[in-house]
Amino acid sequence: MTLFEQVSKDIVAAMKAKDKTALEALRNIKKVFIEAKTAPGANDTLEDAAAMKILQKLAKQGHDAADLYVSQNRQDLADAELAQVKVIESYLPQPMTEAEIEAAVKEIISQTGAGSIKEMGKVMGMASKQLAGKADGKTISDIVKKLLA
Template sequence: MAESSLKEQLSSAVKTAMRNRDKLRLVTLRTAQAAIKQIEIDERRELGDEDVLKVLDKMLKQRRDSARQYDDAGRQELGDTERAEMVIIEEFMPAALTEDELDNLISAAINSTDAQGMQDMGRVMNELRPQVLGRVEMGHLGKKVRAALAG
């Protein structure tokens, strides 16, 4: 059973974290591995890099939301832990898109789908999603697409 390169990187990072006795890093990476393994078992298939990126992106979103909730509740230390986990997960994500690159991708997607207005937002987002996976927060992408389609 051939492992994808991202899964191999995660596995290697887990071993390094164990050797270095880096508890937070080890727990975070093992959580990611467990989430990936759970999906593989549930769907009875080997996950590729794109699927692993989706899992990691979901984990980032969960931690972002948790950190915000902890901060709102005055639990700064727990919010800091969530942000530290985000930094660890982000190491395995592709480089983030700049605003200019994102604007260019949005323009190209609008042109390729012949989008005329807000009613075409779903088509534009479906066109963009595979290109930006893990490289931009989807909420930010939605706002930018909405603004581009509105005017």
């Protein structure tokens, strides 16, 4: 079952459970998935890898919005946004810890033979592909800089 199909099934379950927060989040996810499927060049398909990237983007946007609400003293809106982010994150794989990311990056550095910060692009390219969906780019970048410095 694809992620798109799973979200569709969960929308029905949320309707039956009368869970308004989950329903709103799931409908938003499905809307973005449909937009991605019907985008030019998508051939009416949505791979799970692309769906994961969309979910990560939605979760990041939700966290950013919640931070903005908190800075504007609107805790009620921040709580609602974080509740939706929790639903979105339930579809994402568990993120890697910094120690796990560091171990993976060390392995990639040994594979590429990179020895200086000048070769960071080569390491980042491989690391981004291997750790896609499991770690965010900023964390990977920080660890690569630290290890190559």
